[in-house]
Amino acid sequence: MDLRYTDAQLAFRDELRDWLATALPEVAPEPDRHDWDARRRWDTDWQAMLADAGYAGIDWPTEFGGRGASPAEHLIFLEETERLRAPYVGVNFVGLGHAGPTIIAEGTEAQQADHLPKILRGEEVWCQGFSEPGAGSDLASLQCRAVRDGDEYVISGQKIWTSFAHIADYCELLVRTDPDPEIRKHKGISWLMMSMDSPGIDIRPLDTVLGSSEFAEMFLDEVRVPVSNRVGDENDGWRVTMVTLSFERGTAFVSELLGSMKLVEEAADLARQVTRNSATAWDDVGLRREIGQIAAELDALWALTKRNVSQAARTGIPGPGGNVFKLRYAETRRHLGDVSARLLARAGLGIGETGSHSRNDPIEERIYALSLKIAAGTTQVNKNIIGERVLGLPKG
Amino acid sequence: MDFELSDDQAALAEGIRNLCQGRFDIETIRGFAESGGVDPGRWKELGDTGVFGLMATEADGGLGMGLADAVLVFEELGRAAVPGPLVGTFLAASAVPAALAGDHVVSLVEHTADNAAGPWMVEHLDAAASVAVLGAESVSLIPAADLAGEALPHPLDVLTPVSRVQSLADGQEIGGPEVAADWRHRGSVLTAALQLGLAEASLELGVAYAKEREQFNKPIGTFQAIKHLCADMLTHVEVARAAVYAAGVHFDQPDTGDAVRAASVAKLLAGQAGDFCGKACTQIHGGMGYTWEVDVHLFLKRSWVLDTVFGDADDHTEAVAAFL
């Protein structure tokens, strides 16, 4: 076990620091979070800057235009950018983390040439059309139907919770290409690249509990997608999707986690300013210990992240550490939100009112933390997976 | 950066695990209750294997390894629920050659401002040759024979006999403030490693029972309430493992993180893991979990005993908060 960075890794970090010192002052102020066009522009401008400097697709292989960085370098990249509060991956998340890697692993040369350079430069924003009203945790029961018509698929159905649908250029879409109820439900699914300009797509934004429209319902009415936009074989889309998941190298929550470590320090600062029973809240040993507990858990999760990254670097596949991370992280973040709210008391009745100098408002963060147990696989499903696939318990 | 075990470390952990399976299986250990929790012959085997001298210098007859290595060894000792004052003897080994060799059992008692007047609860007094007194500013060694103790008739953990000692005889000082701080630091991390191992023992036992026990014509592990308890145990174990290993590495490689803060994080989360997993494993066993026969109570009670040394959850949450 060795937590020291190598000389090469330190050199990578120094070079990155130098670049960030010159690049960050050129970044425009962060736009209002309800102004989606501006948000898209802000995130994609940053992506273009990264591409010019050779940092786009940090973990992508070099033959596909990426940096080919090791997981440790990826970690350094996320650490440094978060430390200096550089823009987050934002709307480029699905393209860089999901669609791009899938196209790298399973796409044809033509598909790779069409999309990968644009994703890397922030010229193509992607969204993920997996979930449906009737298919959430049980994703493989999805019903959105694609019927072959010559060299096109004609697609009808409904998707839901599609993040960034209203500003995306492309959608990674899971459709049912074989409706035969006799075959196993995982077998009849295909993975398509759908242009969001296609006629027949109706997007209806859904307001989240934050009052913003992060995600949307997507109604598809005879949308035509060329067969050449299918990635992988027909009816083999489930496997294609699983291949993508195996790209995760333990870095998914690094920026967020480091941000959380700042939030807990700010909670401690806040506690020193708030009056409680004629003293400060920090003088209340109960509160202080709770904050210490949260900070300790975040420290341990940072250590766990390094274990996960190291394991991925050695084996090339994600271990169960990612599932474990997500379970505990969601709990810790809820606890942090609750403690912050107790400190703010009625000063926390408005979002963005607290004068916090953090990147994120503690009350907004408390609400956001609710999603950590739902998005990308719920806590319960995650526990089923750990129980069955990691611990070998029998299926229910 | 590579936070996975090196080949040498993996071999070290496996070696100790094999030793424990062969020489400290749970039936054998239960038998130690007759001899005050320590069997001199088996204790000597630990010394011969180098367990107590892992971090002592080669000049002192040790192996010159790091705390991260020692953590792996103590994790295995915890998993096997090996009883005895392992941490005290380990810490004393640099100063007491016979302790390093496994010929001299050293119990440890903390002498803090809170219990300056005693009485002191000394573990394994009958088996010990010396008692190390860890004070705020010094460490001293007292021959166990010089201490009068009244054995508790019903110790919390049958394998950790405890004596109430009313006064501590004068001892021989073997270290000043720096040594005391070092003992507290490494003692926290090694105790955390024992608790990590105990948590794993509960996890393994609980999962095995969930696969084997049937009710309503199916293994109880089929039921989500049980399955999710198992997943929660694994989560506790893996988060604690990361914390404990990090505490070991930060001690050996001080540039990589604050080792003192990491020691508190490790002791806190490993104690919580030992407690959570012990309770969950008890619950998974139903009525069997409440019997003397099933081993889980040994794991849980040992973890509770270890909560009381080198700082408990209250101390370590405070200690971490002080860094903010």
Ligand SMILES: Cc1cc2nc3c(=O)[nH]c(=O)nc-3n(C[C@H](O)[C@H](O)[C@H](O)COP(=O)(O)OP(=O)(O)OC[C@H]3O[C@@H](n4cnc5c(N)ncnc54)[C@H](O)[C@@H]3O)c2cc1C
């Ligand atoms: C912020 C956010 C962004 C998202 N972005 C996207 C996106 O971009 N693209 C996309 O495709 N999807 C997206 N999702 C959807 C997300 O993946 C689903 O919400 C999630 O998989 C759960 O599905 P569901 O909402 O249908 O809940 P359900 O599956 O209906 O679950 C309801 C409840 O039942 C429980 N449950 C279900 N099955 C089991 C079981 N077998 N055992 C025990 N409990 C069970 C669940 O844990 C949950 O508590 C997003 C969700 C959120 C919150």
